[in-house]
Amino acid sequence: MSDDTESVDETLTDENPSDEDVRADGTGIVPPDGAVPTWEERKERKQGLSRLTYEYFERARREDQDLRMESDYVERDVLAFPTWPHEMVRNLALTSFFTGMLVFLAAALPPHIGAPANPQSTPGIILPDWYLYWSFGLLKLGPLNPNLALLGGSKLMADRTYGVVANLVVVGFIAIVPFLNKGSARRPVEQPFWAAVGVGGVAFAFTIAAYSAKNLVPLDPRLLFDLTFLVPPVAAVISYAVLKSMREGYMFELNRRYYRLRPPK
Numbered sequence: 001m002s003d004d005t006e007s008v009d010e011t012l013t014d015e016n017p018s019d020e021d022v023r024a025d026g027t028g029i030v031p032p033d034g035a036v037p038t039w040e041e042r043k044e045r046k047q048g049l050s051r052l053t054y055e056y057f058e059r060a061r062r063e064d065q066d067l068r069m070e071s072d073y074v075e076r077d078v079l080a081f082p083t084w085p086h087e088m089v090r091n092l093a094l095t096s097f098f099t100g101m102l103v104f105l106a107a108a109l110p111p112h113i114g115a116p117a118n119p120q121s122t123p124g125i126i127l128p129d130w131y132l133y134w135s136f137g138l139l140k141l142g143p144l145n146p147n148l149a150l151l152g153g154s155k156l157m158a159d160r161t162y163g164v165v166a167n168l169v170v171v172g173f174i175a176i177v178p179f180l181n182k183g184s185a186r187r188p189v190e191q192p193f194w195a196a197v198g199v200g201g202v203a204f205a206f207t208i209a210a211y212s213a214k215n216l217v218p219l220d221p222r223l224l225f226d227l228t229f230l231v232p233p234v235a236a237v238i239s240y241a242v243l244k245s246m247r248e249g250y251m252f253e254l255n256r257r258y259y260r261l262r263p264p265k
Helices: 002-015 039-045 048-070 083-108 130-138 159-180 192-212 221-246 252-258
Strands: none
Touching (some): 130 159, 130 192, 192 221
16 A cells, blocks of 8 residues: 555656756756756757757756755866757857858958069068068077187088077977976966966067067167067066966965866765
8 A cells, every 4th residue: 555655656746746846946947857958859949049058057057056065075076068069059159150250351351462573573571471470580590699610610500500490499398388287277377387488488479570570670670689588588577476466366276176076975
């Protein structure tokens, strides 16, 4: 008799779920059992991207709140969402927007095409593409080439060779940074030193690019050469001081634990 009564109660519970089960988070959008609707089920709703986006953030909020209430640990799990359709729909929307902007700008503001180059004359100013200015500037570091000679001969290294070596050194340093810094920081304020190194590198890229076009910059070449190597360290020191002062206000320890995986029970 008791078994029959329990089965009837379970049947009634399954057929008539309470309001708490249906609306666990106050909205009723995401089922409390964690079941993710399939793409076909979402398609039948015919609510569009706005509804899907709302479900995405509402599910994140509810699961984060439930996990904080149930967990006995300071750390929490790192939540994840399916690539399809959550991430794909969002990325497709952003990609479509920026692609449309590029097409609009290309149609409304076409770039000006100058006169064709004259193969019989060499232009007075030859510059590479703008994204290679920094490399072109390193090729002009002849003043830093030491005047060392062997047995009274010419320089040990020509200025052009010295510029190529400078390129290899800079690119090699950039390539080795990920191996030097293996921390788990996600924001500059969590590791001010390496963030300052990055700021100094970006500043050096701009200053050496300006030095590559020194015949177009309205500054004395010697002053521009000094600023090329003076501005990056100053920018790095300022950024380090600012990030270091922000560290306590940012609650560094709390944010560091926030993204650490919760240990198993």
